Amino acid sequence: VVCRQTGEVNGGRSATSRQQVVVAPPPARDAVEFVAEDSRIAGPLRTLPDAVAARMPIHLTGETGTGKELIARRVHAVGERKGRFVPVNCGAIPESLFIAELFGYGRGAFTDARRDGSKGLIQDADGGTLFLDEVGEMAAEVQSKFLRVLDSGTFYRVGATRKRRADFRLVAATHRALDEWAREGRFREDLYFRIAGVRLDLPPLRERGDGPPGREATRVLGLAADQLAGSLRRDQLRRAGVAMTARGKPGV
Numbered sequence: 398v399v400c401r402q403t404g405e406v407n408g409g410r411s412a413t414s415r416q417q418v419v420v421a422p423p424p425a426r427d428a429v430e431f432v433a434e435d436s437r438i439a440g441p442l443r444t445l446p447d448a449v450a451a452r453m454p455i456h457l458t459g460e461t462g463t464g465k466e467l468i469a470r471r472v473h474a475v476g477e478r479k480g481r482f483v484p485v486n487c488g489a490i491p492e493s494l495f496i497a498e499l500f501g502y503g504r505g506a507f508t509d510a511r512r513d514g515s516k517g518l519i520q521d522a523d524g525g526t527l528f529l530d531e532v533g534e535m536a537a538e539v540q541s542k543f544l545r546v547l548d549s550g551t552f553y554r555v556g557a558t559r560k561r562r563a564d565f566r567l568v569a570a571t572h573r574a575l576d577e578w579a580r581e582g583r584f585r586e587d588l589y590f591r592i593a594g595v596r597l598d599l600p601p602l603r604e605r606g607d608g609p610p611g612r613e614a615t616r617v618l619g620l621a622a623d624q625l626a627g628s629l630r631r632d633q634l635r636r637a638g639v640a641m642t643a644r645g646k647p648g649v
Contacts, residue, residue, distance in 0.1 A: 441597050444595070445471070445472065445475060446475050448594070448595040449472055449475050449476045449566070450476075452566070453594035453595050454566075454567040454568070454569065454591065454592050454593070454594040454595070455469070455472050455567070455568045455569070455594065455595050455597065456568075456569050456570075456571075456575075456592055456593040456594070456595065456596045456597070457469065457568065457569070457570040457571075457596075457597050457599060458570070458571060458572070458575070458596065458597070458598050458599065459570075459572065459598060459599030459600065459601070460572055460599075460601050461572055462601070463599040463600070463601055464599060465530065465570040465599060466484060466528065466530060466570070468597065468599070469482075469484070469526070469528040469530075469568040469570065470482055470528075472526065472566065472568050473525065473526040473528075473566070473568075476526070476566055478524060478525050478526060478566060479524055479525070480522065480523060480524030480525025480526070480565070481521060481522060481524075481525040481526075482525055482526045482528065483518055483521045483522040483525060483526065483527050483528065483565075484528045484530060485498075485499065485518050485527065485528065485529050485530065486530045486531060487529055487530060487531045487532055487533075487534045487535045488530075488531040488534035489531075492536050492539075495535075495536065495539055496538070496539055496542065496555060497515070497517075497555045498515075498517065498518060499517055499518050499519055499539065499543070500517045500519060500542065500552055500553070500554055500555060501514065501515045501516045501517025501518075501519070501520055501554040501555065501557075502514055502515050502517070502554050502555035502556050502557070503554050503555065503556040503557035504556075514554070514557075515554075516554075517554060519546060519552060519563050519565070520561065520563055522563065522565040523562075523563040523564060523565060524564060524565070525565060525566070526565060526566040526567075526568060527565045527566070527567055527568070528568045528569075528570070529567070529568070529569045529570070529592075530570050530571075531570065531571055531572070531573075532569040532570065532571050532575070532592065533571040533572075533573035533575050533578060533584060537585070540584070540585045540588050541585070543588065544585065544587060544588045544591065546563070547567070547588075547591050547592075550562055550563065550564060551563075567592060569592040569593075575589055575593075576589065576593075
């Protein structure tokens with residue numbers, strides 16, 4: 398999988414040449430590879446391994462379609478953790494079920510609960526990476542409970558009394574202005590500072606400054622065609638790339 402995204406780390410910009418191609422070598426056979434010709438990606442890619450080694454949480458921001466989950470998977474691969482990569486879409490799980498899904502639940506914890514209970518997504522991510530997509534949609538009650546997990550590394554399943562532990566790398570993503578939400582009291586400020594250790598802002602392709610319209614999309618299409626043993630002509634790829642960036646799709 399090839400992701401051609403850009404970003405900034407804590408507002409810092411790379412001073413590398415605009416035309417320099419930055420390729421982060423995959424540390425594992427199934428790692429996500431990044432290729433870019435935008436100078437804004439050079440700094441984040443080079444900083445990412447250090448941030449991971451320091452066990453800092455990663456906060457990704459950008460429109461839908463800018464590649465946040467691909468970068469989260471890259472973080473997981475760079476860290477070489479043996480556990481699973483567990484993605485959680487905080488906006489897709491009903492609020493009434495979110496706590497049980499995230500923390501798990503014991504036998505008979507509530508009506509219609511599985512007979513043997515559930516260990517929950519946090520436990521699934523033990524030894525791996527927990528990716529909270531659209532973290533801004535997390536309800537206030539869940540924010541409070543999750544903050545305790547980050548503080549102590551422990552949690553309780555719904556309807557259970559046994560304290561459990563989980564050690565995971567945290568990557569959170571949102572298309573919201575979460576820093577503003579925290580200042581306005583719409584998101585817990587203490588939780589925001591816990592998840593925003595290193596921030597990467599991912600602009601859409603239409604805001605990229607690394608070539609003519611459609612250039613990056615054309616390169617992505619070309620790489621995809623190569624992987625699929627395709628035989629699209631150069632002019633077809635160029636027209637398709639321009640069309641992708643002109644459609645106004647989120648992230649493009």
